[in-house]
Amino acid sequence: MEVLLEAVYEWFRWLNQETGINLTIVHDSYDRGRMIKGFINTIWLSVICLFFSVIIGIVGAWLQRSPLKWTRRIVQGYIQLFRNTPPLVQMYFFFFALGSMMPRFENEWGIMEPMLTNWHWAIISLSFFAGAFNVEIFRSGLEAVPKSTVEAAESLGLNRLQIYLFVTLPLAFRICLPALNNNLVNLVKTTTLAYAIAVPEMLYAANQIWSDSFNVPEMMTFLLLAYVGLVGMLVWVMNRWERAMRLPGFGT
Amino acid sequence: MRTGDRLRGNTDLPVLLPAAEQLRANAARERSIGAPILRLRAWHGLLILAIILLWSGVVLAQDITVERESVLDALLRWSPVLLTGFAFNILISFFAMGLGTVTGTILGIMQVSLLPPIRGTSWFITQFFRNAPWLVLLFYVMFLMPFEFEVFGVIIPFPDWIKGVIGLALPVMANISEIVRGAILSIPTGQWEAARSLAFSRRQILAQIILPQCIKRMLPSWMNLYAILTMATVLTSVVGVAEVMTLTQRALSAENRPEFLVPFYGSVMLLFFIYCYPIARFTQKLELRYAVKD
């Protein structure tokens, strides 16, 4: 296996010498490491933000049903604010504006460091951004499950928790799925904004590499193909999943 | 939005169908637009304004012991710069939307072509530019296009913001292509049948009969996409175009006062809101008008 990889690296070095196409991310171990790290960071960022945004969505959808008027209004305000302003500005706002107000403390080298790093702020910002959409999605999904179905379940003797787990949630989930998938795909594309606050995701890693190795065209092309490939694959998997979850007579 | 009151077809879940289908239709529309649907209310703008004013008030109260310029005065002083920057954003959005609409319409028409190679190529291009993150496309165009052209011995500079326009026009083109394709496919087949019976050629059918009907259908999605694009013009600040975000950041670093951060960023958000809100309202009106005609 090692021999095969070495052969591949050798071919790319030859490619560099012959044609000038310099894909250091393949044949140079340092750059390769950086790019792989960037790729993993992008995926990591997407997964974490997906997780938190789903939680925010569930909590928000639940809070929206609250009998208290002000709770509902605050949630509604949060949703509208985050849906209708540019996510980049949101990220700057979180990192620069709110970040500057965070207390600072000394780290182990005696340097004053803010409490939340840029990673944290990126996750917070993206999670709240995606979460705002999720609240709407979950709410519509739950509302779309008709009362009569729930009543039928009640009359069969299921208790409230059982109804929620076995009747409401599965149906609501299927209803939400297309919108949730859209949101996930958008989230993966939006992780590139974390570049602006120096989070080492794939775009940032590529930027560093091409600054060092002066191979901008190759890196940019690779980056474009990598993202399109990643998102494309995600879209394909989502479509398959949606189709598998589809119930006959249920929309289409 | 009201869930549909029409039952469609034979189904054993008639009660479930309208709401679920409405949601699915919304999701499909968002997927075709490539961006979520904006729903702005007037009170959002007031909310942002209130935050700015409250914040400035708090800061002013804290500052009362020190002889320094108040936040609102600083904002006022910087406002010409910020407004010019914002106007630049709007200019970029006009050009990008125009370019994207023209190319996207052509691409969308190609997607319904009868010739498989044209259909396949245009589908691939559409999917490619829909799946790419907007920022990456901007980088691509910014870095890989030359910064000047030589035409017949004359050197024409290729400024940053035009590259930004092209970079933003690419995803717009892909999303418009999807919108156009969806609109064409939504015209009832009866129209095609009647036109073909009258001996119209395919090109005539598309140009005279199908596309004019599509325009009304596409308008709400088009306007929504425009609002999204306007907000996306902020991305050009990351690649160095001197628009409102970069200018705000320069102003903030010049002033070097941390309490200005929230009001200044808030003002940028307020500017975008003031511009996007009428568009969103107009879009909602158009949606209602179109739905009634159907």
Add this chain to the structure above:
Amino acid sequence: MQSRTETAPWAPDKPIVVVDDVHKSFGHTPVLAGVSFNVMKGDVVCIIGASGSGKSTLLRCINGLIPINSGSIRVAGQEVNDPKLDILALRKRVGMVFQQYNLFPHKTALQNIMMAPVRVLKENREEVRERAQRLLKKVRLEEKADAYPGELSGGQQQRVAIARSLAMNPEVMLFDEVTAALDPETVHEVLITIRELAEEGMTCMLVTHEMGFAREIADHMYFTDLGVIVEDGPPSEFFSNPRDPRTQKFLGQIL
């Protein structure tokens, strides 16, 4: 006008529409399983049958909207199935009116009628406008010339649709259940228009459920079932003495 794709010259003593052993399947589902008949110029022909018996498909095959799998259809000597056929030339001789009217909603009634002659036949706009107004008068809608389809009733839209097809000066008119989507009151006005056309000598092929009307104007009746013509005959015999039990059953249910 003799076009160079006509393979056999047509004379008035020959049938204007010849359908010969036509088969058509959608996927594995057979819709037309060997249909044959002739229509003479000036005839009015009515096709009746249950839903799914292939009537609408047959009409669409005659003007080339749906290609056939085997057999042959000749309209005025032109073979519809011929790959070298100028399909647009065929469609200029055959007009079709649909159940759903299919008027172009973004054009007024007059513009709907004018569009095809101006754009397809490249005729002079002013001449076409006069002809269109005459046609509107003929279907008794001259005051609705500038109305949009959305402002017209179903019956009015259907009459405009008839006028639109007539504007191309066809030799054969196909009517596909044109009154099925209309209120009973408006059905009458459309039927009057069709009867006037028939009396003027237009060759008409109607797929219809209006038995009384069919009995009145048809020169020949056809009953289809499961993709074949089960029985045919002049209305006098067809309605009073149906020979085939399927025809008897169908007529028993309808009448």
